[in-house]
Amino acid sequence: MHPYQIYISGVGGQGIIKTSVIMGEAAMKKNLPVVVGEIHGMSQRGGEVSTQMKIGTSHSPLIEESNADLILAFEPLEALRGVNMVNKDTHVVMNTAPIYPFNISQSEHSYPDSSTILNELQSHAKKVIAMDADEMAKKAGHILSMNMVMLGGAVAVTGFPLDKESIIKSMYDNLPERSIPINLKAFEEGFKFCMENL
């Protein structure tokens, strides 16, 4: 089976690793081969973080350039930083809530505005689905459920190899019990938004 390749990017502390573990365990329970490459350590102090994931036969989790099937970007600038992974068949699911680099006021390059980011991505990808996942998470009950909004969005994408039920089951296996109602709500919000905007 040709692997389905997911590039997840964002900023340290956004719950990227948890999201990839939920997807990976769901794949494993479906007897699909799956590998994930994570970044730990120094990068977690507010730096950029990317996780790469292949569902289907593969040895390495690292995705060749231009080969991602799905970009799941938790932050708009980090979505754009992953543009080298995008091709004409790639779906991009992106959170539009920016996190400015702490030194942006002294940075040589400014933070691109949201329409520039969207246009750049749109020109290379098949489809960019942009949603304010921070806001949707707050509405669901807690900002920390933002990663589940994104996960819901991913599951809605055409070609995503895992069904909604197995992902939800994996959420139950991997999230604290008391957080499940909010996280499920967040997940459904993301799923619904993507379904309607595909």
Place this chain on the structure above:
Amino acid sequence: MNIKEILTGQEQDKLFLLGNEAAVRGALESGVSVATTYPGTPSSEIGNVLSVLAQDAGMYFEFSINEKVALEVAAAAAASGLRSFTFMKHVGVNVASDSLMSVAYTSVQGGMVILTADDPSMFSSQNEQDNRHYARLANIPLLEASSPQEVKDLMKYAYELSEEFQLPVILRTTTRVSHMRGVVELGPLAESKNKGHFEKDPHRFVPVPVTARIMHKNLVDKMDKIGVLSNNSSLNPIYNNNGNIGIVTSGSAFNYVMDVVEENDLPVNILKVTFSYPFPEKRVYEFLENVERVLVVEEVDPIMEKEIMAVVGKHQLKKTVHGKLDGTLPMIYEYNPDIIIQGLGKMMGVEIAAIKAAKTSFELPKRPPTLCPGCPHRAAYFEVKKAAENLKLNDLIFPTDIGCYTLGIESPYEVADYLLSMGSSIGTSCGFSKATDQTVVSFIGDSTFFHAGIPPLINAVHNKNKFVLVILDNRTTAMTGGQPHPGLPVDGMGLEAPELSIPDIVRASGVEFVEIINPLNVHKSSEIFEKALQFDKVAVVISQYPCMLIKTREEKGKNIILDVQDDKCTKCNTCIMELACPAIYTRDDGKIRIDPLMCRRCNVCVQTCPEKAIRAKRIDKAGEEG
């Protein structure tokens, strides 16, 4: 997954594990009795998981004071007949190396495995040294893992090998294996022994010249025998695709090679070297027979490449060896599939995959990691610089050390001028204070101070140095994820433990100026730094405040936010430019705001705002400010 499943999982169960978690399961399936480490990324999660599981598993685990002690505890346990496991990041092996060289001579009774987690491309390290050299330096066996499943399985094999030949075995991972998550099928757990017994044998365990000469001879004889094993090992398989080009590869690089060869259906034979020292020369010779040219794909140094050239030379073979040395592949940094595509394409004279990656039409701002909002280090940096400014000292050197506080390298802090290794802040301060007339202010963390800071501090006092040492005591080993150290009342298994006092150790080292500050108290702290800077011997300031990542877990629902009063704020940008707290930002309309979700209410901005425009404000609930 619940982390406890690493212990409770049954044979044939499948878990989705990190390479590091798989190492723990490997230890449990091998009946390891004693495990030791000093935390260091990319090996840290091994210790984090063991600290949770050790008690239930009936084994002993400790966060040792440093890697040398970790290796020594493990060596003594192995000499007493127990299976022991010590693990560390690649540079940690440098610290442990003095004893590592000797344990190769003295040999072990129970199995002993040393896991080194190398860090190609330096995701979280000061260098990318290739620790395969250590197997050669110590002359002990080396295994290299490519995946979480292999990490687990190789742990078990390493113990069998170690016990059969009574030698410690090195298991090498790299960041991409340590932090790779994959499906791992479990094997049965093994019982670990509670206590061993040390059988005295000074001729075996005490390397003095007369015994060491015999020990070295024994070691060489054993390694000759182990060489027969590596040459015939199923761990070094050949994948024959009927090509006249061969690839010899190991570790993470093997994964990239396999993906590229399979994806593009290339007629290339592959030799995977897992049992990589003693180097399987005979296996390589057999592999070379069926190919004309060979590409060596390894991270980081061209070690196998030179070994293979030696095989070619020894047998006068007409084979070409490609790799790092002829520029087919990059000499440094980690590899990835794209690098293999390019290198292999260059060698075969074809373009394997022609896709050009998309690029943005403009440059993107970088996102360097930084100190967390509310981090007490930020305040300490601000105060030291303020104190120096008040005293009109403008030629300062800031030797720094290994930890979160190395992030002080970034603007606007710029308090990291020189760094070599764990503990080097103090040793190099001794050097700078002798070699220059500049003012030296040195930073070290609490865990790093215990690890390697005490001997150089004694050195500093005894040799009459003058500098300020700031011990940033945030009550944890923060950068690696919050492990305990000897200054805390808890040990590696979560049990109560004696808490050692840093101030007492500093005083006992002969330091006459010892002050403790709360760095969140800005003005008082600055005054103390001023006094320290004027002291004419070694002055130690211990900056005590817990890491905000711990603190946040403890305090909940404080109904206070920090608020900028627009009528007082002159937009002087002192908070933005000098504190650079990630929670403080300039809104599109130019007004300065504090993000209530990021803010940890450390109040440092309140104290440092020249216009007193920031105040703490009580709010009713999760009220939001516009």
